[in-house]
Amino acid sequence: MELFTKEESGYKYIETDPGNNTTLLLLHGLFGALSNFKSIIDHFNGRANVVVPLLPIFELPLRKLSVTGLVDHVNQFVRFKNYTSVNLVGNSLGGHVAILFALDRPDILRSMTLTGSSGLFEAALGSTFPKRGNYDFVQKKTETTFYDPAVATKELVDEVYDIVNDRNKAIRVIAIAKSAIRHNIGDRLHSIIRPVLLVWGKDDTITPAFVGEKFHELLPDSRLFLLDKCGHAPMMEHPDEFNKLLYEFLVEVKEI
Numbered sequence: 054m055e056l057f058t059k060e061e062s063g064y065k066y067i068e069t070d071p072g073n074n075t076t077l078l079l080l081h082g083l084f085g086a087l088s089n090f091k092s093i094i095d096h097f098n099g100r101a102n103v104v105v106p107l108l109p110i111f112e113l114p115l116r117k118l119s120v121t122g123l124v125d126h127v128n129q130f131v132r133f134k135n136y137t138s139v140n141l142v143g144n145s146l147g148g149h150v151a152i153l154f155a156l157d158r159p160d161i162l163r164s165m166t167l168t169g170s171s172g173l174f175e176a177a178l179g180s181t182f183p184k185r186g187n188y189d190f191v192q193k194k195t196e197t198t199f200y201d202p203a204v205a206t207k208e209l210v211d212e213v214y215d216i217v218n219d220r221n222k223a224i225r226v227i228a229i230a231k232s233a234i235r236h237n238i239g240d241r242l243h244s245i246i247r248p249v250l251l252v253w254g255k256d257d258t259i260t261p262a263f264v265g266e267k268f269h270e271l272l273p274d275s276r277l278f279l280l281d282k283c284g285h286a287p288m289m290e291h292p293d294e295f296n297k298l299l300y301e302f303l304v305e306v307k308e309i
Contacts, residue, residue: 056087056094058107064130065107069094073102075308076136080127081108082145082169082286083229084195084213089144092292093299100300100309101140106130108150110229111222118225119232120146124153131161140308142166142299144286145175145259149233155245156238164306166250166299169260169285172238173267188214199284200256242271249275250302252295254283276302 058065067087077097079090087105094103108123117125127150131139140163143151148170155162191214196202216222249272253265262279269277278298280287288295303309 056091058087062133064133066130067094067105068102068134069098069104070102073100075101075303076139077101077103077303078127078131078136078139078141079103079105080141080143080147080150081105082147083110083226083233084198084216085144085147086209086212089286089289090142093142093288093296096292096296096300101303104134104136108147110225115225115228118228120149120153120229120236121232123150123229124157127154128157131158137161138163140164140166140303140306143168143170144288145169146171146229146233148172149236149238152238152242152245153236155247156241159245159247162245162247163308164248164250164303165245166252166302167268168252168287168295169254169257170264170268171233171260172236173260174264175233175260191217197258197284198286199290200254200282201284201290204284204286204290239267239271242268243273246273248302248306250298251275251277252287252298253277253279254285254287254290255279255281256283257285259285 081089090105097103109126113122138161141151148167149172152172155165192210195210195213196205251265251268253262255262265277269275280291283290
């Protein structure tokens with residue numbers, strides 16, 4: 054399915070089937086793009102209304118740029134679209150945003166799926182932020198996101214390279230990463246009583262497998278799957294397995 058981004062009232066997003074009663078709201082990570090979710094969009098096209106809002110990491114005023122600022126944006130977007138129930142899917146930073154949204158809006162949350170989510174522990178930048186002007190360094194840093202470095206396509210590396218070589222964008226990435234570390238939500242997870250699916254890569258070096266296990270321990274109604282030979286983005290490295298788990302979960306919670 055070809056991806057078309059809509060722009061309305063300051064929001065940029067993909068929406069596949071507005072008439073469908075099941076809304077699957079996908080939230081991308083810090084270096085993520087709408088294309089990261091293409092396999093999910095293709096798999097669930099015709100089965101759900103798959104919605105992917107672009108998180109305004111590079112558009113929000115700096116004073117509002119934080120994890121909670123992104124949650125506010127998603128809240129406003131959901132109200133703008135008049136969604137009355139949502140099934141959240143969040144990767145990395147998007148998982149963190151999903152969790153805070155779930156805490157804010159339990160009235161419309163039907164289920165939540167987290168994969169490589171921040172919120173408890175993350176080493177997103179490690180000790181070395183990708184160096185400006187050094188393409189090889191950026192490529193190697195991008196490749197460490199995945200178990201299989203081949204998943205880091207030239208297109209993906211180019212996107213990251215563009216971000217770190219734009220001073221304004223780089224500042225924003227650092228600001229959001231620091232905000233995510235400050236907003237640890239471990240002591241609030243018990244409040245989320247809706248069903249949660251956790252899909253983690255066993256070889257995730259950013260939010261290691263023990264983070265998924267800790268989420269499983271703290272979330273009252275959760276189920277955890279650890280994928281072999283998989284890094285920080287299971288939906289990109291193992292799309293068929295990820296989509297099978299997500300589909301079976303949505304069937305279990307009677308959303309599909």
